[in-house]
Amino acid sequence: xxxxxxLLQSHRSVRKFTDQAIAQDALEELVKCGQSAATSSxxxxxxxxxxxxxxxxxxxxxxxGSQPYVASAARFxxxxxxxxxxxxxxxxxxxxxxxxxxxxxxxxTVDCALFAQNVLTAAESMGIEGVYIGxxxxxxxxxxxxxxxxxxxxxxxxxxxxxxxxxxxxxxxxPLDVVLKKNRYDDSDDIASITEYDEQVRKYYRTRTGxxxxxxxxxxxxxxxxxxxxxxxxxxxxxxxxxxx
Amino acid sequence: xxxxxxLLQSHRSVRKFTDQAIAQDALEELVKCGQSAATSSxxxxxxxxxxxxxxxxxxxxxxxGSQPYVASAARFxxxxxxxxxxxxxxxxxxxxxxxxxxxxxxxxTVDCALFAQNVLTAAESMGIEGVYIGxxxxxxxxxxxxxxxxxxxxxxxxxxxxxxxxxxxxxxxxPLDVVLKKNRYDDSDDIASITEYDEQVRKYYRTRTGxxxxxxxxxxxxxxxxxxxxxxxxxxxxxxxxxxx
Numbered sequence: 091x092x093x094x095x096x097l098l099q100s101h102r103s104v105r106k107f108t109d110q111a112i113a114q115d116a117l118e119e120l121v122k123c124g125q126s127a128a129t130s131s132x133x134x135x136x137x138x139x140x141x142x143x144x145x146x147x148x149x150x151x152x153x154x155g156s157q158p159y160v161a162s163a164a165r166f167x168x169x170x171x172x173x174x175x176x177x178x179x180x181x182x183x184x185x186x187x188x189x190x191x192x193x194x195x196x197x198x199t200v201d202c203a204l205f206a207q208n209v210l211t212a213a214e215s216m217g218i219e220g221v222y223i224g225x226x227x228x229x230x231x232x233x234x235x236x237x238x239x240x241x242x243x244x245x246x247x248x249x250x251x252x253x254x255x256x257x258x259x260x261x262x263x264x265p266l267d268v269v270l271k272k273n274r275y276d277d278s279d280d281i282a283s284i285t286e287y288d289e290q291v292r293k294y295y296r297t298r299t300g301x302x303x304x305x306x307x308x309x310x311x312x313x314x315x316x317x318x319x320x321x322x323x324x325x326x327x328x329x330x331x332x333x334x335x
Numbered sequence: 336x337x338x339x340x341x342l343l344q345s346h347r348s349v350r351k352f353t354d355q356a357i358a359q360d361a362l363e364e365l366v367k368c369g370q371s372a373a374t375s376s377x378x379x380x381x382x383x384x385x386x387x388x389x390x391x392x393x394x395x396x397x398x399x400g401s402q403p404y405v406a407s408a409a410r411f412x413x414x415x416x417x418x419x420x421x422x423x424x425x426x427x428x429x430x431x432x433x434x435x436x437x438x439x440x441x442x443x444t445v446d447c448a449l450f451a452q453n454v455l456t457a458a459e460s461m462g463i464e465g466v467y468i469g470x471x472x473x474x475x476x477x478x479x480x481x482x483x484x485x486x487x488x489x490x491x492x493x494x495x496x497x498x499x500x501x502x503x504x505x506x507x508x509x510p511l512d513v514v515l516k517k518n519r520y521d522d523s524d525d526i527a528s529i530t531e532y533d534e535q536v537r538k539y540y541r542t543r544t545g546x547x548x549x550x551x552x553x554x555x556x557x558x559x560x561x562x563x564x565x566x567x568x569x570x571x572x573x574x575x576x577x578x579x580x
Contacts, residue, residue, distance in 0.1 A: 091364070094339055094460030098368040098453050119336070121515050123343040125508040127452060128467050131559060132552070134509050143518045170520070175513070176560055178525055179553035185561050192572065193565035196444065197469065200491065203448030207372060208343050211456055215339030222373045224442065238519040246445065263370040264379050268420070270366050273388045274483040275415070280423055307377070308424035314376060315421055316430050320438035324580060327437065333578065335569055 097214055102260055104219035105159045107252030112164045112218060120251075123212035124205035135198035136205040137172040139237050139245075140165060146236055153232050154225035154248065163250035164218075168226065168233070169206045171198035173331070174242040189242065190334030195327070202246045213251050223248035230326050242331045259298060262290045264307075284308055342459055347505055349464035350404045352497030357409045357463060365496075368457035369450035380443035381450040382417040384482050384490075385410060391481055398477050399470030399493065408495035409463075413471065413478070414451045416443035418576070419487040434487065435579030440572070447491045458496050468493035475571050487576045504543060507535045509552075529553055 091099075121138055129135070141147055147161040154160050173194060180187040210220060226233045226248045233245050263269075265283045288306030295303040305313075327333045336344075366383055374380070386392055392406040399405050418439060425432040455465060471478045471493045478490050508514075510528045533551030540548040550558075572578045 092460050094342065095364060095368055095457050097339065098457055099371045101371045101373065103373060118511060118515065119340060121511065122508075123340055125511075125514060126344045126346045128346065128348060128455070130467070130469050132506070132555065133559075134514070134552075136514060137520070138515050139520060140515065140517055146518060174522065175525065175529075176556050178522065179529065179556040180560055182526065182529070182553045183557040185557035187557075187560045188563060191564040191566065192569040192578065193472065196472070196491070196568070197564075199441065199444055200448045203445045204452045207449045207452040208456070210373070211453070212340050212343055215337050222375070224375050227438065227441070238521070240520060240522075243520060246441070260371075261377070263367075266363060266366065266370075269370060269379070269381060270363065270383050270385065272385055273391060275382070275384060275485060275488060276483070277419065277423065277485075280420065281427065284420075284424065284427070307379075308427045310377065311421050311424040312428040312430035312432075314378075315425055315432040318433060319436040319442075321436065321580065323441070324437040324578070333437065333569070335566065 098211065100260065101214065102258045103221040104254045104256060104258065105221050105250070106254070106256040107159065107163050108255045110164065110253040112251060116216065117165055120209045120212045124209040127204040127208045129201050130197040133176065133197060133201060135172050135175070135201040137170045137175070137243065139168040139170060141168060149236055150226065150233065150248070153229045153236070154223050155228050157223060157225055159221065159250050160223060160248065163220065164252035167209070167249045167251065168237060168245050169202045169247055169249065170239060170243050170245050171202050172243045173198055174240050177242060189331050192333055192335070195332045199246055206247070206249060210249065217253065218251050219254045220249055220251040223250060227320055227323065230323070244327060244330055244332060259294065262287070262294055343456065345505065346459065347503045348466040349499045349501060349503065350466050350495070351499070351501040352404065352408050353500045355409065355498040357496060361461065362410055365454045365457045369454040372449040372453045374446050375442040378421065378442060378446060380417050380446040382415045382420070382488065384413040384415065386413060394481055395471065395478065395493070398474045398481070399468050400473050402468060402470055404466065404495050405468060405493065408465065409497035412454070412494045412496065413482060413490050414447045414492055414494065415484060415488050415490050416447050417488045418443055419485050422487060434576050437578055437580070440577045444491055451492070451494060455494065462498065463496050464499045465494055465496040468495060472565055472568065475568070489572060489575050489577060504539065507532070507539055
């Protein structure tokens with residue numbers, strides 16, 4: 091096992107940060123790592139908004155569902171899937187861009203995720219840690235307004251970055267045989283593996299909460315998925331030029 | 336600049352491979368790195384199919400639009416967004432899962448991309464290189480059939496992995512000011528920056544092709560986006576239980 095593999099396998103989300111700043115040139119180095127990720131057909135569809143304005147940060151804390159670390163992290167980035175840039179490129183050549191394809195939504199969203207994961211890995215290699223903030227999609231319309239995002243630009247997730255003021259345990263992942271299959275999808279042994287894994291997760295929560303929380307993975311999933319999942323999303327994305335066809 | 340940042344910034348896609356194999360335990364180490372990536376609300380929605388069957392590989396070459404490296408790479412992985420597993424978890428607790436939300440499509444797709452980017456970074460740290468294969472979405476229904484993917488499991492992209500038998504140049508990325516914005520989205524300087532960048536891209540292609548190809552980035556984008564983008568995608572995904580609401 092080399093240092094990079096050790097680094098990747100020691101990832102945990104960090105939500106409490108010291109006051110230590112991250113210099114702008116370090117941040118830009120991280121963003122360059124993001125840009126170096128693969129990009130579908132060279133579209134380069136990720137735009138990062140670094141939110142420095144204190145008032146905007148406070149608003150984002152609330153818009154993301156009361157996540158105070160959105161304000162207290164040294165840096166807060168919003169990763170946006172951006173096809174507006176391609177509209178510009180098309181205009182430069184008087185080409186009529188065809189928009190709204192679901193395929194474009196996939197490529198732009200995936201581009202952002204590959205980009206962001208490189209940013210986080212690069213950060214962690216520098217001793218900086220962080221957490222993805224999917225919560226900005228709670229009130230995605232307000233976030234879009236706050237950051238002045240035009241049509242064809244949607245905020246996929248945020249990311250807090252800073253120096254850790256906590257030392258969370260690694261969270262156990264699903265057994266390998268559940269997530270890695272040979273040649274064909276076959277989940278006939280998955281219930282047995284998940285049942286075993288459920289006990290590991292219970293143990294993780296018990297240790298972490300001094301016995302207060304004792305939830306299995308499958309239980310947590312079941313609790314979550316009986317509820318609506320940001321039901322505004324499809325209409326919102328359509329209103330911004332995505333997922334129209 | 337540390338070794339990890341150097342590694343990330345030296346990424347290029349590799350499509351020609353030597354015959355050198357990748358051991359199964361090394362592959363599993365890479366997949367564990369994928370699993371260590373952040374996952375939205377702990378859903379762990381990525382399943383990897385490692386395609387070993389030679390005939391299936393040959394079929395995938397064609398289904399991905401005649402990409403021979405899908406067969407010649409030491410390993411070929413298909414990363415699937417998988418909410419079927421969550422259906423199992425809900426069944427274990429007699430919970431009625433609410434499916435079809437666009438939000439679930441986003442979280443599952445992003446989960447896959449974060450996972451895959453960790454796999455590729457880990458591979459590159461071991462001297463293995465590769466390329467993402469979005470082309471498996473060309474004939475996504477046939478790919479889904481070949482891999483026996485059930486409803487709620489969709490193949491996001493493939494990945495070839497192996498030892499490089501080529502040494503491609505780094506492909507220049509957009510200027511930093513185009514992809515990184517402060518506080519608000521503002522693209523008023525983007526056309527100027529893209530115009531400058533276009534010349535870099537032309538130069539890259541000229542060098543790489545001995546003068547035969549000479550295309551600016553904006554030109555390439557404009558050529559691509561006047562065409563339909565996998566117009567079957569939305570209907571296909573709906574038929575699998577995604578993007579219904």
